[in-house]
Structures are given as structure tokens and as C-alpha cells.
Amino acid sequence: MQSPLFPLEKPTQIIQSNGDVIYYPSIFSEEESNELMLSLIHNIEWKQEPIWLFGKKIMQPRLTALYGDQDVNYGYSGITMRPNPWNETLIFIKSKIENLLKSEFTHVLMNFYRDGQDSMGWHRDNEKNLGLNPIIASVSFGTSREFQLRRYESKLEKKSVMLNHGSLLLMQGETQHYWEHQIPKRKKVNDPRINLTFRKILG
Template identity: 55%
Template sequence: MFNQLSIWEEENDKSKHQSEKLPMQNAEVIYYQNFFDGNESNQLFVELYETTSWNQEDTILFGKQVKLPRLTAWYGDTDKSYSYSKITMQPFLWTPVLINIKSKIESFSKIKFNSVLLNLYRDGKDSVAWHSDDEPELGENPIIASVSFGANRRFTFRHKIQKELNYEIQLTHGSLLMMKGTTQHFWQHQIPKTNKLTQPRINLTFRQIK
């Protein structure tokens, strides 16, 4: 599987570090391509894949218990539990690789995070449905720092009120997406399924649990 890492690195190094503020109403979303360089991204992917305590959680969908279509893990400060989709997660303690990633994001953004949700999308069949990161414990205007390693995946937004407003971006190997302000009030986002992808992706969303 990790032979794919050389391809990700090659694609990642084709362009210089870039930042882009997405043109979305009622939102503050900034995309940093190649936030982590190719070699570092490859190393972090392997460490996260091999050392994270992955689990496939159960949730309730249309009254039936089903497995989430991805693997997840929750890490953070000892008192920072998190509930979503009828799932309550207690944090594992921070690992060296997570502290490393967190420290780089905090140094750059000047924002402190006390928890992180990790998702492992094993291939294109794994996904996450439309949702907003607006749980009460995230506060009024959550700040989310979303880091991606591995295969590129489509990340799509849709406005909650003006349904015709939507936006799509490719989250690439080593990228960082910052969502701030009223983004979660007005927008939902998803990772849709695709039959074209067989390689895995790891996503980390750093958060501030109040």
C-alpha cells in the first residue's frame, strides 16, 4: 500500500506552498496547500496509520444500528470528551506524532487546540455524510483545523439556507483547511463516496472543546 506514497510526494511537490481564501458567503475558510512538505507528509501518514487506535464506531441511521463508513479515533486532553452522531468518545492521550502535528499548526495559526478527531478513509467507499461541526461543546463559532494525508479526496460545501450555493475543493496530501467564524452556522460539508479511488486517506480535525 505504501508504494503510493512516492506518487503523493511527486504530486505534492509540483507546486509551492499556497494559501487560498475560499469565496464562500457567511464563512471564513482558508486552504493551505502543501502545508506539510512531501517527505514529512509521507512519514506522518505512516506513523498515524500504524500507531493510531482506530475503531469503527456504531451509529443509528433511520432507526437501525449501522457501522460508520470509515475508522475513527479521538485524542485530546484528559477531560475533553466529544459527542456526535449519537456517539460519545473519550479521548486517548496525545501521542508524539499528534503533538508534533498540533504544535506546527498552533505555531502557524496562533490558536491552541485541546483535541483532535482522526478519520481513516480506507478507500473511496469510505465517506462522511453532510454535516456541520456545530456540537455544543465546540462553542459558538468553532475553529477547525483540518489536515489531510494520503489520497486526494473531494471536499464539498453546501449552504444551509441558500441551497444553490455550493463549493468544492480537492484536499491534497499534506494540506491544511482552516474553518472559522460563522462557517459551521451556515454551511455543511461532506466527503462523498467514489468508485475511482483505492488508496487510503487520513484526516485530522483539531478542535477546541469548551
């Protein structure tokens, strides 16, 4: 892999009212991103698990995995995930993110979108064990997908950004109180994308 000192493109502030969302278009080089993508596809224990949605049990429209510190599990939407131990690829990515943001993370929740039919519905990352104002560092590899945000209460004000290969989206401050986000389905997308959301889970 290349040096973690790969020069960053200028970040863009997506939200700064009742939240703080910043987009870094490229924190890994293309060569580095390609190598990391392949490693994640082949060296992660991906699963497709059922969740409860509006009172019904359905299979998640994507593959998921949780890696991190072994003494703390993570739960959402009626499922509890036990973390796998960190591997070399994840430690490399984690170190890059922590050095850039000057923050520490205990876990990474990963999503594998196999094509445009895989998606993530509207939600907030507001579980109690993430703390009051969690820092969520979202790294993307693979095909670009649209990331949408909207005001949680009114549903009126909306923001959108394309998450590119090797990019980072940072959500922090009051974001999870006032904004929700999703990855919508896209029929014309045929290629895969992997997303890693680094977070600090409280014991």
C-alpha cells in the first residue's frame, strides 16, 4: 500500500447548521483504494441478516459486518452484532482516519452494496451506546453512490453528495439529533460499493 501521507483534496462542508458534516473527496489514492477494496471483498466475514422494519422481519438489502474491540457488542434494528477482531486492512484504514481526525474509534460497521438494488433506508445513528454527539467517520470504496441527508422533523431541507472511491464523510456534533440519512436504490448502478463507518461504542 502507498504512504498514508497521500495529499488530501480540499474538504467540503455539507452541513453546518444543527450539525456538522464534512466531505473529503479523496483520502486514499486510486491505487490504494483499489487494493483496499479487493482486500475488503475477500477478507471480511460478510453476512446478510434479518432486521425488524415496521413490525415485519425482512432481510437487509445489503451485506454487513462488524469489526472492533472484542468486549463491546453493537445493536440496531432488533439485531445484536458481536465484533470480529481487527485485521491488517482495517487497522491500516483505521490508523489513517484516526490520524487525520485526531479521534479514536473502537468499532467499524461495514456495508457491502453489491449493486444499485442494495440500499440503506432513512435512519439516524443515535443509539445510546454511541454517546450524546457521536463522531461517525464514513469511508467509501467502489462505485460512487448518492448519500442523502434531510431534516429529521420537517423532512423538507435536504442535502446530497456523491460518495466516491477512497472518500471520507465525517458526521459529528448535533448531526444525529437533527438530520437523518440514507443510500437510495439506483437501478442503473451495476457495480459494488463498500462503506466503513468508524465509531466509538461505549461499554
